[in-house]
Amino acid sequence: MTDRYLILEDGSAYLGKAFGSLATTTGEIVVNSTMNGYQEIISNQIYHNQIIVFTQPSIGNTGLDHNSYESVLPSARGVIVREYENLAKDHYKRVSLDRYLTQHKIPGIYDVDTRQIQHHLHQFGNMKASIVDVADDHAFDQLHATVLTNQQVSQVATQAPYANPGEGDNVIVVDFGLKSGILRELSRRECNVTVVPWNYSSEQIMDLDPDGVILSTGPGNPLDLPDSVLKMILSIQSQVPVFAMGLGHELFAMANGAKVSKLKVEHHGSNHPIREIITNEIFFASQEQGYAVDSKSIDHSKLFITHIDLVNGTVQGLRHRENPAFSVQFSPDGAPGPHDSNGLFDDFMEMISRRRQNNGNRY
Amino acid sequence: MAKLILDKMAMQRALTRITYEIVEKNKGVSNLVLIGIKTRGIFLAKRIADRLRQLENVDVPVGTLDITNYRDDVEHDSLSTDVKIANSEINFSIEGKRVILVDDVLYTGRTVRAALSAVMDIGRPSSINLAVLVDRGHRELPIRADFVGKNIPSSQKEKIKVYVSEIDDKDAVEIIK
Numbered sequence: 368m369t370d371r372y373l374i375l376e377d378g379s380a381y382l383g384k385a386f387g388s389l390a391t392t393t394g395e396i397v398v399n400s401t402m403n404g405y406q407e408i409i410s411n412q413i414y415h416n417q418i419i420v421f422t423q424p425s426i427g428n429t430g431l432d433h434n435s436y437e438s439v440l441p442s443a444r445g446v447i448v449r450e451y452e453n454l455a456k457d458h459y460k461r462v463s464l465d466r467y468l469t470q471h472k473i474p475g476i477y478d479v480d481t482r483q484i485q486h487h488l489h490q491f492g493n494m495k496a497s498i499v500d501v502a503d504d505h506a507f508d509q510l511h512a513t514v515l516t517n518q519q520v521s522q523v524a525t526q527a528p529y530a531n532p533g534e535g536d537n538v539i540v541v542d543f544g545l546k547s548g549i550l551r552e553l554s555r556r557e558c559n560v561t562v563v564p565w566n567y568s569s570e571q572i573m574d575l576d577p578d579g580v581i582l583s584t585g586p587g588n589p590l591d592l593p594d595s596v597l598k599m600i601l602s603i604q605s606q607v608p609v610f611a612m613g614l615g616h617e618l619f620a621m622a623n624g625a626k627v628s629k630l631k632v633e634h635h636g637s638n639h640p641i642r643e644i645i646t647n648e649i650f651f652a653s654q655e656q657g658y659a660v661d662s663k664s665i666d667h668s669k670l671f672i673t674h675i676d677l678v679n680g681t682v683q684g685l686r687h688r689e690n691p692a693f694s695v696q697f698s699p700d701g702a703p704g705p706h707d708s709n710g711l712f713d714d715f716m717e718m719i720s721r722r723r724q725n726n727g728n729r730y
Numbered sequence: 731m732a733k734l735i736l737d738k739m740a741m742q743r744a745l746t747r748i749t750y751e752i753v754e755k756n757k758g759v760s761n762l763v764l765i766g767i768k769t770r771g772i773f774l775a776k777r778i779a780d781r782l783r784q785l786e787n788v789d790v791p792v793g794t795l796d797i798t799n800y801r802d803d804v805e806h807d808s809l810s811t812d813v814k815i816a817n818s819e820i821n822f823s824i825e826g827k828r829v830i831l832v833d834d835v836l837y838t839g840r841t842v843r844a845a846l847s848a849v850m851d852i853g854r855p856s857s858i859n860l861a862v863l864v865d866r867g868h869r870e871l872p873i874r875a876d877f878v879g880k881n882i883p884s885s886q887k888e889k890i891k892v893y894v895s896e897i898d899d900k901d902a903v904e905i906i907k
Contacts, residue, residue: 645746645781671750671785689754710743717747721878 371476372502373418373447373484374510376494380502381484386427386451387468387475389500393513394418394444396496398485400636401653404703405464408635409446409473410437412523412544413613413655415586416515418445418496419635420484427464428452437546437702441471442523442586445498447484451477474498492631493657519587520544520614524565531560536719539563539577541599543585543592543614548700552712553581566595569602579608579719582615584698589617589627589658597622604692608718610711611694617658619694620685626664630681633657637705639678641697649677650707652697659696660685691718732891735882736903741863744879745774748861749781751877756828759786761856763824765793767833767845768817773894774863775832793820795831800844811851824853830877834892836862839873864903866890 368384375396398420399408405426408419426448446468453465468475476498488494495513499506516522523544531550535557540549543565553560561575565585572580580603600622603609611619617627634656640649659681665672674684674695686693699708736744756762759782766775772794779792796817799806806814831845842860849858861877866884882905884890889906893899 643746645749645784646742647784648742671753686750687754689757691751691754710739713740714743714747717744717880720881721751724878724881 371474372499372506373445373476373479373496374499374502374506375487375496376510377491378507379487381476381479382502383447383476383479385474386453386465386477387446388472390472390474391497391499392418392444392474393495393497393510393515395493395515396420396484396488397493397633397635397657398422398488399655400638401703404435404653406431406435407437407546407548407703409443409468410441411546411655412438412442413546413584413586414441414443415519415523415544416442416444417586418447418498419443420447420481420488421449422481422485423448424481425450425452428454431462431464431467435702437548438523441473443473445473445496446475447479447481448475448477449479449481451475489632493633517588517591520565520585520592523586525562526564528561528563528567531562533557533559535559536578536716537561537576538579538581539572539575540581540583541565541567541572541615543583543618545583545585546698546700546702548698548702549581549583549612551702552700552709556712556716565592567599568595569599572599572603573606577607578723579610579715581715582609582611582619582694584613584615584655586614588629589614589621592618604687604690608715608722609690609692610715611692612699613655613696616685616694616696617660619692620660620665620670620682623669623685623687624664624666625670626661627658628661629658630656634679637703639676641674641683642677643674643684644672651705652695652699652708653701653703653705654697656681656696691722732904732906734902735864735890735905736880738901741879741901741903744863745777746781748877748879749778749785752778752830752859752861753782753785755859755876759788759790761826761828762830763791763793763822763827764830764832765795765820765845765849767831767841768794768796769897770892770894771831771833773896774834775830778830778832778861791822793822794818795820795845795848797841797844797848800848802840802844815848815852818848820852824849824855827855829855829858830861831858832861834863834894835890836860836865836873836875836878837868837890839869839871842873843871863892864890
């Protein structure tokens with residue numbers, strides 16, 4: 368196997384072996400500590416322009432499965448793992464991880480000390496990195512010169528609205544770079560879904576006559592999005608039930624006056640216990656966050672804090688006090704698992720049916 | 731044959747949602763009192779109070795109401811109010827309060843009608859709202875719930891059974907055909 372290097376902005380270099388595409392790429396390097404679900408992780412648009420280091424020592428050994436893609440065109444910039452297996456393919460023996468990464472021009476490196484990388488990043492924070500053939504001065508110069516886009520949402524979110532028809536409630540999903548898991552959960556609940564671009568106005572959304580609106584997950588910094596998004600959220604939340612997650616949660620918080628800041632080290636994993644405050648129950652969820660809502664900035668006359676992360680204390684859930692609108696930082700669709708928080712989609716459906724009964728209109 | 735409609739988790743989530751909706755509708759918890767209708771309504775009311783304490787750090791008073799002497803199929807006109815409410819425990823004034831009545835299942839509406847009479851005999855609250863875990867339809871009176879955990883369309887031949895772990899061996903809602 369070809370030797371390749373992972374080089375970091377601070378000058379460190381790791382020699383490993385290539386798999387997947389042989390492209391040279393640059394992105395922000397992040398660590399994911401989830402043990403399962405490499406397919407869902409790699410195909411999640413939240414990793415746009417990022418190189419993913421798996422602390423799970425071996426990936427590739429269960430192939431890929433057509434039910435588990437989180438996007439059609441993944442936009443991660445690389446996969447780093449201790450050990451890579453190309454033995455198993457999917458149930459139908461069609462696609463291996465190696466083939467998938469090659470198709471989508473995502474390079475992989477294995478046989479590197481991922482624990483060392485994890486320690487390094489934990490100490491020095493997330494930074495730019497490249498996957499290159501030769502770790503010479505030129506490669507580092509290129510890396511330093513590369514400016515990563517801050518227009519991640521518009522790169523991965525849909526540019527035009529599209530329908531995902533169903534026979535139940537009319538749900539509008541505002542796409543900030545959604546993962547398919549959200550649509551999967553809505554399909555399970557027979558929703559008639561329309562996915563709209565992230566820059567749709569509240570008028571455009573309300574013209575579609577929604578029973579409820581979902582603000583999707585997505586990549587990047589919520590502060591890079593224009594204020595018009597916050598205005599849209601403020602307007603929508605006073606009219607229909609809203610369920611926001613991931614980037615959508617951060618925007619929901621900002622629309623209601625809270626501040627969001629970048630974490631020193633991004634947290635990608637499912638190993639942090641999360642406490643639901645109202646019941647004191649502990650559960651786990653798939654978390655993928657580079658930003659967090661600052662709990663001190665929350666106006667308690669507007670929002671409840673509903674969930675907190677017990678390891679780093681970050682706000683994991685919010686609920687509006689006067690409107691049926693709530694948000695979670697984690698991924699409730701459980702792709703990959705845990706599935707503990709899946710019931711939040713049922714709560715959203717109940718909110719929709721309550722609103723319909725209270726208004727006494729339709730059906 | 732019993733069919734599970736709500737399991738433990740779904741039941742907890744329903745109560746959680748009702749709690750948020752109570753705060754949402756009342757714009758806070760000031761002046762709020764909870765009154766659980768015997769038997770299972772009492773435990774549900776206490777659970778809602780527990781959630782309000784977690785959320786808002788306040789103790790909302792919880793009373794219990796035995797509506798036996800207010801039933802419309804029982805002769806009770808000769809009894810005094812004191813006798814009629816002897817088996818209820820409401821150790822606080824409801825004068826001017828926002829009362830949330832809590833019951834497990836809303837069916838014909840006759841229990842709630844009786845509970846409304848009982849509450850009115852005890853005092854004059856500023857408002858009365860109704861929270862139920864299950865609304866199964868088939869109302870015989872013009873009564874509706876303000877907060878519903880789950881709507882379960884049912885046939886009148888079926889039975890809805892609510893289990894609460896405080897007195898039953900589990901938390902669940904079952905429909906029995």
